[in-house]
Amino acid sequence: MQISNVKLSQPYSSLDIYYSASDEALPAVVIIPGGSYNQIKERDSERVALTFATHAFQAFVVRYPVLVHKSYPAAKVAISQAFDYIVAHTTELQVNPSQLGVIGFSAGGQLAAAYANQVGTKAKFVALGYPVIKPTIDDKMGVTTEDVSRLVTSQTPATFIWGSINDGLTPFVDHINAYAVALAKHKVPFELHEFGTGNHGIALANKYTGIVNRDRVDDHMAKWFPLFLDWLSRLF
Structure with a gap:
């Protein structure tokens, strides 16, 4: 595997590339980590990318502006630029x-949903892990966002x-449920798993992410990943 990083035009933004040499173009996932705009969480970024690589995906991580440079609009631009770069280099990156698609965790889930609904989006599928949907925690994150269910x-x-x-x-009623209702209203194919165990910010929920996440592991909630792979195999 070759791991590299390219700068994006959006300031304080870049794209991590986890390139796997392949005999054919592979499905690919652009990962948008969480971290409340204060950091790019390893649990949601590198470890998720490497896990996807073991399942024959090309994987990418968007590093959008955080800390003193945090900005919801700037982060959205960074994600658009990341997709533009990937699509412009599909041959050399061996991407189909x-x-x-795009996968986002927590605040990254809100950004992933915003990009997926953007006119001209290049995402063919979306995965949202415990996503922020409405701007209910903007004060906590120190940014101004939007209700992406709209x-x-x-x-x-x-x-x-x-x-x-x-x-x-991000309670179910205010966030995931609001987005699922919007998807159902517009007849968008979707699958929802609201687990009775686990919690927010648990990433893959296994030991691999648990060792950088205060040992937060939940074997039941960890089933989201194989469920997602099965869902995606039926989508394509």
Whole structure:
């Protein structure tokens, strides 16, 4: 595997590339980590990318502006630029553009949903892990966002969502449920898993992410990943 980083035009933004040499173009996933705009969480970035690579994906991580440079609009621009770069280099990156999607965690889930609903989006599928959907924690994060459930249309890509009913930061009723209702209203194919165990910010929920996440492991919630792979195999 070759791991590299390219700068994006958006200041304080870049794209990590986890390139796997292949005999054929592979499906690809652009990962948008969480971290409340204060950091890019390893649990949601490098470890997720490497896990996808073991399942024959080309994987990418968007590093958007955080800390003193944090900005929701700037982060959205960075994600658009990342997709533009990947699509412009599909041959050398061995990416199948018809199987290119986005996955976002927490605040990154809100950004992933915003990009997926953008006119001209290049995402063919979407996965949202315990996503922020409404601007209910803007004060906590120190940014001004939007209610991305209002962006959903009949053109929104097929979407996979998971979370925990124990999530007190982005409660089901205010966030995941609002987005799922919007998807259903517009007849967008989607699958939702709201686990009875686990919590917010648990990433893959296994030991691999647990060792950089205060040992937060939940074997039941960890099933989201194989469930997602099965869902995606039926989508394509």
